[in-house]
Amino acid sequence: MNLMGLFRSPQNELEKGGIKPGSEETGINNTCPHCGALLPISEQWENLNVCTSCGYHFRIGPRERVAYLADEGTFEELDAELISRDLLDFPGYDQKLRNAKLASREKEGVVCGTAEICSEKCALFLMDPNFMMGSMGTVVGEKITRLFEFATERALPVVGFTVSGGARMQEGILSLIQMAKTSGALRRHSDAGNFYLTVLTDPTTGGVTASFAMDGDVIMAEPGATIGFAGARVIEQTIRKKLPQGFQKAEFLLEHGFVDLIVPRPEQKKTIARLLRLHRRGASI
Numbered sequence: 513m514n515l516m517g518l519f520r521s522p523q524n525e526l527e528k529g530g531i532k533p534g535s536e537e538t539g540i541n542n543t544c545p546h547c548g549a550l551l552p553i554s555e556q557w558e559n560l561n562v563c564t565s566c567g568y569h570f571r572i573g574p575r576e577r578v579a580y581l582a583d584e585g586t587f588e589e590l591d592a593e594l595i596s597r598d599l600l601d602f603p604g605y606d607q608k609l610r611n612a613k614l615a616s617r618e619k620e621g622v623v624c625g626t627a628e629i630c631s632e633k634c635a636l637f638l639m640d641p642n643f644m645m646g647s648m649g650t651v652v653g654e655k656i657t658r659l660f661e662f663a664t665e666r667a668l669p670v671v672g673f674t675v676s677g678g679a680r681m682q683e684g685i686l687s688l689i690q691m692a693k694t695s696g697a698l699r700r701h702s703d704a705g706n707f708y709l710t711v712l713t714d715p716t717t718g719g720v721t722a723s724f725a726m727d728g729d730v731i732m733a734e735p736g737a738t739i740g741f742a743g744a745r746v747i748e749q750t751i752r753k754k755l756p757q758g759f760q761k762a763e764f765l766l767e768h769g770f771v772d773l774i775v776p777r778p779e780q781k782k783t784i785a786r787l788l789r790l791h792r793r794g795a796s797i
Contacts, residue, residue: 544568560777569734574623574638581781582627589625591658596651602682616642621652624659630785635663638673648720649680653690660697669707669788674725678718691723698724707791712739733762733771
């Protein structure tokens, strides 16, 4: 057994256990990668991990999203026991899975459940950038598929937060199949007259973009999020042309009609609740 992943050095203050959301420690700062501002960790947490100087949105995990989004005590997790296995005997995959669990403190790359947002009931999935960059393997696809099926049976709307580098290469074609499987479950949910809202966060790329991420009835994005299928460099090398400034950023996609609205993280809860209320079955406008 390779134990190196179990005894790796902590990468930051959070992993060392020295900082908790809302803690009173002072003198510990984080540097914004966009504007270079020094941000007190406590101030960063209070602002939902958004830079108070320039509005840069730091990547966050699913539990942090649930904390600011769901009404207190309403989130109930579904299919938490499902975990990925090395189905193809891919070299080093078992160790990568162990490292991902340590880095994210999650069993998989997505967390699914039900919740209330400002008293509006919904099904909810939240992809995790800390678990192999939210890559979509068989279990991620299965959990999202099951969530849509659960929501369809109970006539619940679905709210999905996407963040992904695409299909999980260590699972080969079994990962790519999840694009069709999740899209099929989504279609049945839609055909039953139910609402689906996607929130695209940084980055949402690859097979996730090519399937359930862009199939929402309303497509919301966080400011500055990178959204696309292939990487910009690959596209430039393929078409042999220089891409426009800001290509694949949320603001560019909004301007060109691929995204419906951009909502900063502190405003997301009330915006999502308003959309759920407007699309509630039997709601009067």
